[in-house]
Amino acid sequence: MSSAVSPQIVLYTRQGCHLCDDAEVLVRKFVSDITLVDIDNDPELTQKFNTCVPVVEINGKxxxxxxxxxxxxxxTLAAEAKQATGRTS
Structure with missing residues (x-):
């Protein structure tokens, strides 16, 4: 994958979640710079995502x-990269 524009990735997780661990390994195969957020440290996120983790957010979506x-x-990452290279800043 081209590294011209790296997507912003947030991975919402929680301790003891094997799917979260699997998701982190998988995402890091494509993008090394990701933000990990433990939902149990934020009551609002816990309520929002509770049993849905892992949740992968790419460029705010x-x-x-x-x-x-x-x-x-x-x-999805390829589409985001293609869209990003078509943008002008």
Whole structure:
């Protein structure tokens, strides 16, 4: 994947969540710079995402809840990169 523009990725997780661990490993295969947020440290996030973790947010949009599909993640990141290279700043 081209590193011209790196997407902003936030991975909402919680301790003891094996799907969260799996999601982190998978996301890091494509993007090394991600932000991890433990929802249990924020009551608002706990209420919002409670049993839906992991939640993957890409460029401010929630793209995955629960199990993350490798193929869909790859396609989503490619689409985000394509869209970003078409933008002018």
């Amino acid at each position: 929630v793209r995955f809840r629960g199990k993350v599909s490798p193929m869909l993640l790859k396609r």
